[in-house]
Amino acid sequence: MKSIAIIGASGYTGAQITSLIDADNNLVIQGLYVSENSLDKGKPLSELYPTYSHISQSLSPLSAEAKALIVKQADGVVLATDHAVSLHLAAWFFEQGLAVFDLSGAYRFSDTTQYPKWYGFEHDYPEVLSHAVYGLAEWNAAQIADSKMIAVPGCYPTASLTALKPLSSLLTAVLPVINAVSGVTGAGRKAQLNTSFCEVSLTPYGVLGHRHQPEIVTQLGQEVIFTPHLGNFKRGILATITVQLKAGTTEADIKAAYAVYDDAPLITVKQNQFPKVDDVTNTPNCHLGWKFDPQTGYLVVASAIDNLMKGAASQALQCIKIHFKY
Numbered sequence: 001m002k003s004i005a006i007i008g009a010s011g012y013t014g015a016q017i018t019s020l021i022d023a024d025n026n027l028v029i030q031g032l033y034v035s036e037n038s039l040d041k042g043k044p045l046s047e048l049y050p051t052y053s054h055i056s057q058s059l060s061p062l063s064a065e066a067k068a069l070i071v072k073q074a075d076g077v078v079l080a081t082d083h084a085v086s087l088h089l090a091a092w093f094f095e096q097g098l099a100v101f102d103l104s105g106a107y108r109f110s111d112t113t114q115y116p117k118w119y120g121f122e123h124d125y126p127e128v129l130s131h132a133v134y135g136l137a138e139w140n141a142a143q144i145a146d147s148k149m150i151a152v153p154g155c156y157p158t159a160s161l162t163a164l165k166p167l168s169s170l171l172t173a174v175l176p177v178i179n180a181v182s183g184v185t186g187a188g189r190k191a192q193l194n195t196s197f198c199e200v201s202l203t204p205y206g207v208l209g210h211r212h213q214p215e216i217v218t219q220l221g222q223e224v225i226f227t228p229h230l231g232n233f234k235r236g237i238l239a240t241i242t243v244q245l246k247a248g249t250t251e252a253d254i255k256a257a258y259a260v261y262d263d264a265p266l267i268t269v270k271q272n273q274f275p276k277v278d279d280v281t282n283t284p285n286c287h288l289g290w291k292f293d294p295q296t297g298y299l300v301v302a303s304a305i306d307n308l309m310k311g312a313a314s315q316a317l318q319c320i321k322i323h324f325k326y
C-alpha cells in the first residue's frame with residue numbers, strides 16, 4: 001500500500017485524481033491540501049463536489065507542519081497546482097525523497113530557457129529538472145518507473161502525441177496541422193470572465209503562441225502547427241490532425257505503425273471511423289480514428305480524450321502505477 005498526498009485537491013484535476021486514488025486498493029490518501037489561505041480550507045471535499053459524497057476527507061491548508069507530516073507519512077505527492085506553485089513544491093518534495101507526480105507544466109521541458117518564454121518564470125531548480133521525466137505513460141514507462149520526478153503531460157499534448165508519435169518515421173517536411181477543441185474544465189475551476197457560461201462560444205485561442213506547441217514539438221522531434229479552441233462543453237478534447245506521409249506509404253504501413261498500441265488497453269485505433277468526445281468523457285481512454293488518401297499522401301487522424309482524465313488525472317494514476325510497480 002502506497003500513501004499519496006494530493007495538493008490542489010479542490011481543483012478540477014485534484015478532485016478527479018482524489019476520486020481515482022480513493023478507488024484504488026493499492027493506494028491510500030495521506031491527505032488533501034489547498035493553499036494556506038484558501039477559502040476552502042477545512043471543508044470536506046464532498047461539500048465542493050457532492051458527486052464524491054463517499055469521500056470523507058477534508059481539505060487541509062498546506063502549512064509547514066502539513067508539509068512535514070506529508071514527508072513523514074507519504075510515499076508520493078500529486079501536485080494539481082498552477083505551474084508557478086508546482087515549480088517550488090515539486091523541488092521541495094523531491095529533495096525530501098518523495099516521488100512527485102506534477103500535473104503542471106513546470107517540469108515538462110528539460111531546457112531551462114523555455115520557461116521564461118512559455119511560463120513567465122526562470123526555472124530555479126535545474127538539478128531537480130535534470131531528474132524529470134515526461135509522463136506520457138504508453139511511451140515512457142521505463143523512465144517513469146526509474147525517476148521520482150514525473151512531469152505529467154498537458155492535455156492537448158497527450159491527445160496530439162498519442163496520435164502522432166506512431167507516425168513519426170513516416171512524416172514528410174510538411175508540418176502536421178493540429179486543430180484541437182477543449183471543454184471548459186481545461187481552464188481550471190477558478191472564476192474567469194472568458195470561461196463563464198454566457199461568454200463561452202467555440203473559438204480559437206492562443207493562435208501560433210500556445211505553450212503546448214513547443215511541448216508537442218519537443219516530444220515529437222518535429223515542428224507542428226497547433227491551434228487550440230475553446231468549446232461550449234464541460235470536459236473532453238478532440239484533436240483533428242492532418243499530416244502528409246512520405247511518398248509510397250501504404251495503409252498497411254499506417255496499420256503497422258499504430259500496431260504499437262495493440263498491447264495498450266487504454267488506446268483504441270480505428271480506420272475510417274472517427275471518435276466522439278462523449279465516448280471518452282469520464283474514462284481514462286484515448287480513441288483514435290484515421291483515414292488516408294494514397295493519391296495525395298495526406299492522412300487525417302482524430303484523437304479524443306477526457307482532458308481531466310487521460311489529459312491529467314488518470315494519466316497521473318497510470319504513472320503512479322508504473323512507478324510503484326503494481
Ligand SMILES: NC(=O)C1=CN([C@@H]2O[C@H](COP(=O)(O)OP(=O)(O)OC[C@H]3O[C@@H](n4cnc5c(N)ncnc54)[C@H](OP(=O)(O)O)[C@@H]3O)[C@@H](O)[C@H]2O)C=CC1
Nearest residue numbers: 008010011012013034035038080081103104186188189312
Ligand atoms: N484542467 C485541465 O484539464 C488540466 C490541467 N492541468 C494542469 O493541472 C494543474 C491544476 O489544474 P486545475 O485542476 O485545472 O486547476 P484549478 O484551478 O481547478 O485548481 C488549482 C488547485 O490548486 C490549489 N492551490 C492554489 N495555490 C496553491 C498553493 N499555493 N498551495 C496549495 N494548493 C494551491 C487551489 O486551491 P486554493 O486556491 O483554494 O488554495 C486548487 O485546489 C495546473 O497546473 C494545470 O495547468 C493539466 C492538464 C489538464
Ligand SMILES: CC(=O)N[C@@H](CCC(=O)OP(=O)(O)O)C(=O)O
Nearest residue numbers: 103104105154155156182186187
Ligand atoms: C481550455 C483551456 O484553457 N485549456 C488549458 C490547457 C490545460 C492543460 O493541459 O494544462 P497545462 O497547463 O498543465 O498544460 C489552456 O489552454 O491553457
